[in-house]
Structure formats: C-alpha cells, structure tokens
Amino acid sequence: MGHTNWLNDEEMQAWIAFISAATLVDRELDQQLKEDMGLSHLQYTILMTLNRAESGALRMTELAERLINSKSGLTYQIGQMEKAGLVTRRQCEWSKSGVLAEITDEGRATLERAAPGHVEAVREIFIDVLSPEERKAMADGLGRVRDRIAERKQGGTCW
Amino acid sequence: MGHTNWLNDEEMQAWIAFISAATLVDRELDQQLKEDMGLSHLQYTILMTLNRAESGALRMTELAERLINSKSGLTYQIGQMEKAGLVTRRQCEWSKSGVLAEITDEGRATLERAAPGHVEAVREIFIDVLSPEERKAMADGLGRVRDRIAERKQGGTCW
DNA sequence: ATCTCCTTGTTCAAATTTGAACTCAATAGT
DNA sequence: ACTATTGAGTTCAAATTTGAACAAGGAGAT
Numbered sequence A, B: 001m002g003h004t005n006w007l008n009d010e011e012m013q014a015w016i017a018f019i020s021a022a023t024l025v026d027r028e029l030d031q032q033l034k035e036d037m038g039l040s041h042l043q044y045t046i047l048m049t050l051n052r053a054e055s056g057a058l059r060m061t062e063l064a065e066r067l068i069n070s071k072s073g074l075t076y077q078i079g080q081m082e083k084a085g086l087v088t089r090r091q092c093e094w095s096k097s098g099v100l101a102e103i104t105d106e107g108r109a110t111l112e113r114a115a116p117g118h119v120e121a122v123r124e125i126f127i128d129v130l131s132p133e134e135r136k137a138m139a140d141g142l143g144r145v146r147d148r149i150a151e152r153k154q155g156g157t158c159w
Numbered sequence C: 001a002t003c004t005c006c007t008t009g010t011t012c013a014a015a016t017t018t019g020a021a022c023t024c025a026a027t028a029g030t
Numbered sequence D: 001a002c003t004a005t006t007g008a009g010t011t012c013a014a015a016t017t018t019g020a021a022c023a024a025g026g027a028g029a030t
Helices: A009-037 A041-052 A060-067 A071-083 A105-125 A132-155 B009-037 B041-052 B060-067 B071-083 B105-125 B132-155
Strands: A057-059 A087-091 A099-103 B057-059 B087-091 B099-103
Touching (some): A009 A041, A009 B132, A041 A060, A041 A071, A041 A087, A041 A099, A041 A105, A099 A105, A105 B132, B041 B060, B041 B087, B041 B105, B060 B071, B060 B099, B099 B105
Antiparallel strands (some): A057 A099, B057 B099, B087 B099
C-alpha cells in the first residue's frame, strides 16, 4: 500500500475525455429531446426499450435493470409517463405481484415522432465524429467496461 | 427529410456501449467514494479541480464550466461543502460581484485520503480494462466529441 | 453622471433521484 | 398447512438538480 498510483498523461486524457464526453452528450440529448418533444432522455429510452420488447411490455424490475435505474426511480418515471398517456400498467399474468409496463399507441406515436430528431442528434454529436476504428474501440473496450461492472454487481462476493 | 436514418449494428453497439458504460462507471465511482469517504463523485471532482488551480481557488462560474454543472447546482454543492469544512467562499479581489471557492486544509486532507481508493477504482473499472490503443481512441475520439459539443455551446449560431 | 446591457452569483419552487422502510406475493423448509 | 425467507413494487422523506426570476456589479455609450 504505497502512495497513490496516479494516472499518467496518456491515461488521464482517456479518462477525462470519457467522463466529460459522457456528461456533455447526455446533457445535449436531454435538451434536444426536451425541446423537440418534451421528453427526457430517460423517458425516450424507456419508450424505446418497451417498444422493442415483444408485446411492448416489460416487468418493472427487468426494465429497471436494463436502464440501470433504481427501482423507486423507475416507479416514479412510469407514474409520470402513465399520466402523460405514454404507457400503462398491467398485472403480470403468471404472477400477482408482478407489474408490466406497456407502451400505449400514443407512446408509439410519440416515439415515432421523436426518433428522427434523436437519431440525427446522436449521429451528429457522437457517431459521425468518430472513425470506424474508434467506434470499434468504443464497442469493444467500453462493452468490456460495462460487462465487468455489471458482473461484479451480481457476483456479490466481491472481495 | 426521408425517414429515420437508424443506426446500423456496428454503430448501435458503439453507442449503447458508450451510454451504458458511462452510466455504470459514474454510479460505481459515486458509490465507492460515498462508502469510503462520504463524498459524492461531484464533490471529489470539485476538490480535485480546486486543488490543481493555483492558489487553490476558482471563481464559481469558472468552476461550474469546468465541471459542466449548472450555476445553481454549484452554488448548492459549494454550500454543502462549506458546511462540511472542505471549502470556503471568498470575495474575488478585483471584482466585487465575483466569488472564489477555495479549498481548505481539511479539504486537502480529505482529498489526500480519498485519492488512493478513487484512483485505484478508476484503474480497476476503466483504465486497466482497456488496451493502450483503445485508450488512445477514447482520448482522441471522445476528446473530439467533447470539444465539438463544447464549441457549439458558445458558438451560439448553430445551423 | 445616467442609461442600457451583459455578467455574477444566489434564491426559489418544482422536478427528479436516492435509499430505507414497508406490503404483499412466491418459494423453500419442516 | 405453517413459518421463515426472498423477491417485486411502492411509498416516503431527504438530498440533489434544474431553470427561471432576481439582485448587484461591471462596461460601454451618450
């Protein structure tokens, strides 16, 4: 346990770029969606995720895990979106304690209207700014970063 | 203005990996710091930023910009940290309307105690998971992503 | 000096997020 | 069947974040 093993320049640049790009990108998309359609990035992602799921519905926990969101946070957001008519709550067929969040027709319509602008923004601030090689590095490297953290979450017995 | 120009698989993987890694990494560091030292990632970053600045002080606006945080959010956080004795507010010498946030000795001490664990965590979940080439791609590519967004902010005349 | 206009930082209410406590259903053990 | 554990969602209070409105200080023009 010597002293802090500080990041060197090369490492620091990668780290700082990652952290600040992440913050800026998220903020940017949030604004774009909010101005365009009055949706938060989280709400857009919820709609997208539900829309892709077969039958357009997912259990709350499943949804929370995919979105990397706390359970209570999801309860709140689904509540908001239900008020807005974008999703409905439905009881899970095979489990009385389960709840399904389901996208509504209005939800799908909203998503369709929001998608073009959103995807365009994603291209403009992220995809198009990167070379194919860099995109591959993102997919591979950051995919590994994500999986590593996700694993240790359930692994439980860390340390 | 045809229909949505969806991301293809290659693009989607890079995008998803980026977004989810960013969320997970931030969450992870926040937890690590909170458990270890009772600091949020934001608070750690504030201390770090002030510590590096000459004289250990920065103006509120300057600090907010570097941290990519809203002004009011920073006012709040500096308030919290002032209560905790980690920073002080001081009037800017050459401008009566300016306020300097300055790190205290206790702040520096806290930072020193927090740094080893934090840096270790950063290495473990990010740096060490990437190859040197991937880190270069992060620094270059994401650096460009960051700069682009930062530019358009002040550029004002987008489009 | 006076009148604007821009910048600083704060305040305030509202929206969101978090984590712990809680309810009720599902499951395992006896 | 009976009890203890675990799992799913919600509720609640507290912490944080956001954006708009605001007070005050500079800076420039007249």
